[in-house]
Amino acid sequence: MPVSSPFSGPHRGWRLRRGQQVRHRQWDDEVLVFNDLSGASHLLDADGYALLNVLQGMPDGASVAHIAAQLTLQFDEDEPIDIATIELMLANLWACELVEAMP
Amino acid sequence: MSGAATVSSLSAPALAARLAGPGLYLQTGPFINRITSTVAPIAAGIGSMYADYRLAENTDFADFHLGFDNAGGVRRWWRPQVHFNHDGAAPFAPLPVDQGYAMFEWMLNWCVSSRAHDYLMIHAAVLEKDGCALIMPAPSGSGKSTLCAALAHRGWRLLSDELALIRLRDGQIVPLPRPISLKNDSIAIMRAYLGAPVISPPVGYTAKGVVAHLKPPADSVARAAQTARPAWIIFPQYAAGEAAVLTPMARARAFMRVADNAFNFSLLGADGFDALGDAIDRSDVYTFRYGSLDEAVETFSRLTARQS
Numbered sequence: 001m002p003v004s005s006p007f008s009g010p011h012r013g014w015r016l017r018r019g020q021q022v023r024h025r026q027w028d029d030e031v032l033v034f035n036d037l038s039g040a041s042h043l044l045d046a047d048g049y050a051l052l053n054v055l056q057g058m059p060d061g062a063s064v065a066h067i068a069a070q071l072t073l074q075f076d077e078d079e080p081i082d083i084a085t086i087e088l089m090l091a092n093l094w095a096c097e098l099v100e101a102m103p
Numbered sequence: 104m105s106g107a108a109t110v111s112s113l114s115a116p117a118l119a120a121r122l123a124g125p126g127l128y129l130q131t132g133p134f135i136n137r138i139t140s141t142v143a144p145i146a147a148g149i150g151s152m153y154a155d156y157r158l159a160e161n162t163d164f165a166d167f168h169l170g171f172d173n174a175g176g177v178r179r180w181w182r183p184q185v186h187f188n189h190d191g192a193a194p195f196a197p198l199p200v201d202q203g204y205a206m207f208e209w210m211l212n213w214c215v216s217s218r219a220h221d222y223l224m225i226h227a228a229v230l231e232k233d234g235c236a237l238i239m240p241a242p243s244g245s246g247k248s249t250l251c252a253a254l255a256h257r258g259w260r261l262l263s264d265e266l267a268l269i270r271l272r273d274g275q276i277v278p279l280p281r282p283i284s285l286k287n288d289s290i291a292i293m294r295a296y297l298g299a300p301v302i303s304p305p306v307g308y309t310a311k312g313v314v315a316h317l318k319p320p321a322d323s324v325a326r327a328a329q330t331a332r333p334a335w336i337i338f339p340q341y342a343a344g345e346a347a348v349l350t351p352m353a354r355a356r357a358f359m360r361v362a363d364n365a366f367n368f369s370l371l372g373a374d375g376f377d378a379l380g381d382a383i384d385r386s387d388v389y390t391f392r393y394g395s396l397d398e399a400v401e402t403f404s405r406l407t408a409r410q411s
Contacts (some may be wrong), residue, residue: 030356036373
């Protein structure tokens with residue numbers, strides 16, 4: 001599903017928003033993430049949380065293509081996860097103010 | 104509570120004089136309240152509903168300072184009203200004098216829910232058995248208080264009918280047993296269910312309809328210092344004519360619903376997130392629909408049997 005975002009593109013860099021610690025609780029396939037900046041709690045699926053984890057391990061940020069490659073590896077997928085899927089996940093996390101596009 | 108004086112040790116005139124003079128230092132759960140009042144229904148309500156409560160003697164300290172006064176001027180005779188002040192400020196509009204005791208209860212709740220931030224405070228009924236706490240978060244109209252009143256008189260210890268206090272430092276539930284707020288039909292239901300309960304005079308035309316308060320069991324008041332660990336979080340919903348059904352619930356969804364019912368979840372930030380996460384981790388989580396109090400009590404008995 002295409003994402004109409006000003007931040008699209010496989011080479012666009014993304015990172016966690018500064019100050020996010022990704023404090024979380026996981027039960028089954030659902031993860032609650034605490035937003036250190038807003039004080040809100042966000043209910044994510046396991047895939048969204050995995051993406052946050054990738055960014056947490058890369059404080060200087062990562063491109064969409066790199067995130068897709070990392071998650072493909074992590075989920076042991078036969079086919080590469082497509083860029084549009086990653087962009088959609090990033091758009092959701094961006095709306096929660098958990099991640100930001102790099103300038 | 105050995106040796107500690109209770110409200111029942113004061114005669115009605117002595118109680119009224121203390122309220123009208125230096126103030127009554129009343130212990131409710133972990134809090135000391137200094138109460139001053141010249142309002143007759145408040146003195147009568149405290150004398151009746153709080154008879155078993157400890158007086159906090161030999162102290163000048165109080166967590167909350169609550170003052171209730173009859174309005175002056177023409178309001179002294181024409182549709183008399185009660186004014187509330189807290190630490191000298193008047194945060195609310197006055198209410199008719201016949202709602203004075205209900206106002207006293209609401210203001211006690213307000214003092215706790217707006218200030219006691221050593222706790223994660225959830226709008227929930229809480230009861231205890233064998234050291235295990237049953238937390239029932241629910242909005243008005245769910246039947247929470249009616250179910251709470253029934254359980255508190257059928258083998259469960261009342262910790263609170265309105266406020267679950269989860270202590271941040273260790274996750275224990277700290278009791279705050281107080282009179283149980285009954286509204287509208289639940290007043291007659293509890294009269295029939297309990298036989299001859301002590302219930303404050305119902306008052307109508309409040310923002311919540313007809314309201315009365317049920318005196319809490321003396322044992323629950325006496326054991327107010329005994330904390331409990333979270334064991335069950337159950338979202339009740341009364342549904343006329345339906346059989347009692349407990350349905351397991353996803354924990355993450357329960358987390359979000361409890362957070363929605365908390366007074367200070369956002370204010371506590373990461374501490375609130377951790378406290379609620381720990382409580383969910385330690386608890387079995389269900390939704391619960393019921394149409395009969397007896398069936399509900401029986402269902403909850405089976406729950407505790409499974410735990411032991």
